[in-house]
Amino acid sequence: MTRYTGSCHCGRIRFQVEAEIDHVRSCDCSICRKRGALNFRVDRSALTLLSDWEDLTLYQWGSQTAGDYFCPTCGILPFRRPGDPTRAELAMGVEPFDGWAINVRCLDGVDLDSLPVVRIAGSRIVHDS
Ligand SMILES: [Zn+2]
Numbered sequence: 001m002t003r004y005t006g007s008c009h010c011g012r013i014r015f016q017v018e019a020e021i022d023h024v025r026s027c028d029c030s031i032c033r034k035r036g037a038l039n040f041r042v043d044r045s046a047l048t049l050l051s052d053w054e055d056l057t058l059y060q061w062g063s064q065t066a067g068d069y070f071c072p073t074c075g076i077l078p079f080r081r082p083g084d085p086t087r088a089e090l091a092m093g094v095e096p097f098d099g100w101a102i103n104v105r106c107l108d109g110v111d112l113d114s115l116p117v118v119r120i121a122g123s124r125i126v127h128d129s
Helices: 030-035 087-091
Strands: 002-007 014-019 024-027 039-042 047-049 057-059 067-070 079-081 100-103 117-120
Touching: 014 039, 014 100, 024 030
Parallel strands: 024 117
Antiparallel strands: 002 014, 014 047, 024 039, 039 100, 057 067, 067 079, 079 100
């Protein structure tokens, strides 16, 4: 495993993550489209926060099952908790995921241009009513 360090823009949020990053995910859902993050999913235990959890602001929306954590000073989102699969996704065989989606743009020393981009069609997820 490779250990990466990462931070938001102002440095208030700092973290480490253990991963072998071989691709990034680019999603077209309503929030990812505006945010422009490139994500990589890791196990829950792979993320170590080096700053205080209290310094993060949690944004929840839609099904309220995802958690978007961002720095309230500079606005950058270093990682998020993906939401639970919807009923339609479960029916399609999507596995629940209990880890973190790391914003690879926030990691030090990663050559983003060298990583293949996997396109995720988040905008086409059918949400439970
Ligand atoms: Zn910040």
